[in-house]
Structure formats: C-alpha cells, structure tokens
Amino acid sequence: MAFAKGYAATDASKPLEPFTFERRAPNEDDIVIDIKYSGICHSDIHQVRNEWGNAKYPMVPGHEIVGIVSAVGAGVTKFKVGDKAGVGCFVNSCTTCATRDLDLEHYMPGLVQTYNDVEADGTTPTYGGYSDSIVVKEGYALSIPDNLDFAATAPLLCAGITLYSPLMHWKAGPGKRVAVVGMGGLGHMGVKIGAALGAEITVLSQSLSKKEDGLKLGATHYYATSDAETFKTLAGTFDLILCTVSAEIDWNAYLGLLKVDGAFVLLGIPENAVPVHAFSLVPARRSVAGSMIGSIKETQEMLDFCGKHNIVSEIELIRMDQVNEAYERVLKSDVRYRFVIDAATI
Numbered sequence: 001m002a003f004a005k006g007y008a009a010t011d012a013s014k015p016l017e018p019f020t021f022e023r024r025a026p027n028e029d030d031i032v033i034d035i036k037y038s039g040i041c042h043s044d045i046h047q048v049r050n051e052w053g054n055a056k057y058p059m060v061p062g063h064e065i066v067g068i069v070s071a072v073g074a075g076v077t078k079f080k081v082g083d084k085a086g087v088g089c090f091v092n093s094c095t096t097c098a099t100r101d102l103d104l105e106h107y108m109p110g111l112v113q114t115y116n117d118v119e120a121d122g123t124t125p126t127y128g129g130y131s132d133s134i135v136v137k138e139g140y141a142l143s144i145p146d147n148l149d150f151a152a153t154a155p156l157l158c159a160g161i162t163l164y165s166p167l168m169h170w171k172a173g174p175g176k177r178v179a180v181v182g183m184g185g186l187g188h189m190g191v192k193i194g195a196a197l198g199a200e201i202t203v204l205s206q207s208l209s210k211k212e213d214g215l216k217l218g219a220t221h222y223y224a225t226s227d228a229e230t231f232k233t234l235a236g237t238f239d240l241i242l243c244t245v246s247a248e249i250d251w252n253a254y255l256g257l258l259k260v261d262g263a264f265v266l267l268g269i270p271e272n273a274v275p276v277h278a279f280s281l282v283p284a285r286r287s288v289a290g291s292m293i294g295s296i297k298e299t300q301e302m303l304d305f306c307g308k309h310n311i312v313s314e315i316e317l318i319r320m321d322q323v324n325e326a327y328e329r330v331l332k333s334d335v336r337y338r339f340v341i342d343a344a345t346i
C-alpha cells in the first residue's frame with residue numbers, strides 16, 4: 001500500500017481540492033506508473049457534477065494518463081521500469097466471455113472505469129489521473145510512442161481513441177465525406193485523425209472563431225451552425241457525422257446533412273434523450289448510432305497510428321491548482337483544445 005497525492009471532488013457543487021489516498025499494493029500482473037500528465041476530458045466535468053447520476057465521492061477524475069513505469073510485478077512482461085506508459089478510460093473488464101476475444105471488452109458490463117467506479121472486488125474505489133501515481137494491470141496499460149510530445153499524448157487515451165474507433169468502424173478514408181460536430185477536445189482529434197486517414201473533413205462549429213485552426217489541423221471545410229444557410233448548403237452531403245457536442249442541438253437538422261445510408265454517430269453524451277423524427281431517417285435509410293472509446297487493442301493501434309503520423313493533441317498545460325478554472329473554461333468552449341495537468345505541480 002502506498003499513498004498518492006491528487007485532487008478530488010467531494011460533492012457535485014464544490015470545487016476540486018487536494019486529496020491524499022491509498023493506492024493498492026501492486027499484484028504480480030500490475031505496474032506502478034509515476035504519472036507525468038493527465039488530460040481534462042469533458043466527461044470528468046459531467047461526472048464530478050453528477051450529471052450522469054452515477055457520482056461516487058470522493059472522486060479523483062482523470063482518464064487520459066501518461067507517465068513513467070516506476071515498478072513492475074513479478075509476472076509483468078510488457079513493461080519495464082523506465083518505460084513510458086498510458087492509462088485510458090478503463091482498468092479492468094470481463095475476461096471470460098467471447099467479447100474480450102472480439103476486442104470489444106469496453107462494451108461489457110464487467111468494465112471497471114479508471115475512476116468513479118469500484119475494482120473487481122466490488123468495494124475498492126478506483127481513483128484516476130489527477131494524481132501522482134497509479135497502479136494498473138499491465139494488460140490495461142498502453143505503450144506510448146517515443147517520438148510524440150509526452151504531455152500532448154495524454155489526450156489520445158480518451159479523445160484520440162473516441163474518434164479513431166468510429167472513423168475506423170464506419171470506414172472513413174479517401175472518398176468519404178466526414179463531418180465533425182464541435183471543435184473541442186474530441187472534435188479536434190477527429191479532424192487530425194480523420195484527415196490522416198484520407199477522409200474529407202468538414203468541421204461544423206457554433207461559430208467561425210476557430211476556422212483557421214480547423215483548416216490548419218486538416219479540415220477541408222469549416223461551417224458555422226449558427227448560420228441557417230449551412231444546413232441548406234450541406235443538405236445530403238455526408239457519409240458520416242461524428243457528433244462530439246455535450247449539449248442539446250437540433251438533431252433532425254443535422255440528420256438532414258447525411259447522404260443516403262449515411263450515419264450520425266453520437267460521441268458526446270448530453271443529459272437528455274435525443275428526439276429523432278422518423279422522416280429524418282426513413283426516406284434516406286440513414287442511421288443514428290453511438291460509439292464509446294475503444295478496446296485496449298484498438299487504443300494501442302491508434303497510438304501507433306498517431307506515432308507514425310506524428311499526431312498529438314493541441315494542449316494548454318496547466319498547474320493542478322488551475323483545474324477548477326479550467327473546468328469553467330471548458331464549459332464556455334474556451335479551450336484550445338485540451339487542458340493537460342502537469343502532475344509535477346501536485
């Protein structure tokens with residue numbers, strides 16, 4: 001048993017504050033990671049503020065974690081002390097059913113989230129990356145390509161895989177027209193990864209204030225959704241729309257932008273139900289789907305792809321004590337494009 005220092009939420013309405021807690025003693029198949037950087041995902045804010053109704057306090061958020069391996073259990077084969085390692089959104093899963101073999105373990109009920117959850121023993125709370133260390137089974141840790149900027153790699157562990165997985169599943173590539181709705185933490189990774197896959201990327205943002213960045217990151221087109229003309233100009237245009245918005249939007253208006261057989265994929269998770277009209281789907285055989293992060297195998301594939309294409313997140317590095325201010329800025333869409341906490345400041 002060792003102590004870790006971090007920041008925790010103790011209540012839905014209070015700011016995060018310093019928190020010291022125990023990390024479990026490493027088992028044979030565990031590695032200990034000395035955390036260096038941790039990204040701030042909008043899901044952290046949803047959970048800290050109990051917007052999904054599942055908050056467990058005290059909560060140490062953070063599921064975009066990178067650091068250096070500081071110890072390994074006797075049975076560990078994938079990592080050695082001194083290696084770079086990452087941890088994403090989950091730290092355990094069902095290992096017995098066939099889904100694990102299909103590399104879809106993140107969709108199984110046995111999933112243990114990196115924080116705001118309990119370990120497989122049913123009692124030990126999981127605490128996330130806003131801290132200085134973590135103990136994790138080696139099978140749930142990722143290898144980080146050496147050539148990538150370390151701090152800017154952290155957001156790949158959630159934002160990166162959350163966009164990579166649907167881009168692969170819906171076969172984005174040359175000849176495919178893909179829209180990314182929302183140019184935030186997730187959205188800007190969709191632009192970079194989608195463009196690297198060869199798809200033609202259009203950003204649909206609330207305004208044109210980030211247009212120059214969007215085009216620089218790889219988008220071919222950039223439209224403001226506050227302009228009603230956008231929905232007329234782009235009607236029936238896209239093979240795939242990846243929606244990263246965490247709030248209510250006019251869903252049926254966006255569905256009208258899909259081609260025949262096009263898919264609208266929900267990645268953002270707003271609090272309320274999504275009202276979809278049958279006429280938005282039926283006459284063009286369109287579909288609405290959802291997608292959540294990716295398996296460990298696919299996350300490693302994404303990291304290797306990003307290593308090869310030199311893709312990282314655009315980040316603003318902050319001190320741990322700036323986290324509450326950073327949350328307010330994320331809520332105002334005032335982040336370019338991911339806040340990352342420097343764990344040395346804890």
Ligand code: NAP
Nearest residue numbers: 042043182183184185186205206246247267268269292293
């Ligand atoms: P973020 O950085 O806040 O980005 C969300 C973007 O949505 C904003 O930058 C903004 O883009 C747009 N937006 C915000 N409010 C809007 C509104 N009222 N109307 C229209 N557009 C609006 O958040 P994030 O970290 O990317 O996360 C986005 C969502 O994905 C959250 O709900 C999060 O919980 C969820 N998430 C899901 C998964 C998954 O596995 N499916 C994984 C991680 C996160 P513009 O300024 O360009 O309009």
Ligand code: ZN
Nearest residue numbers: 041043158159
């Ligand atoms: Zn996340």
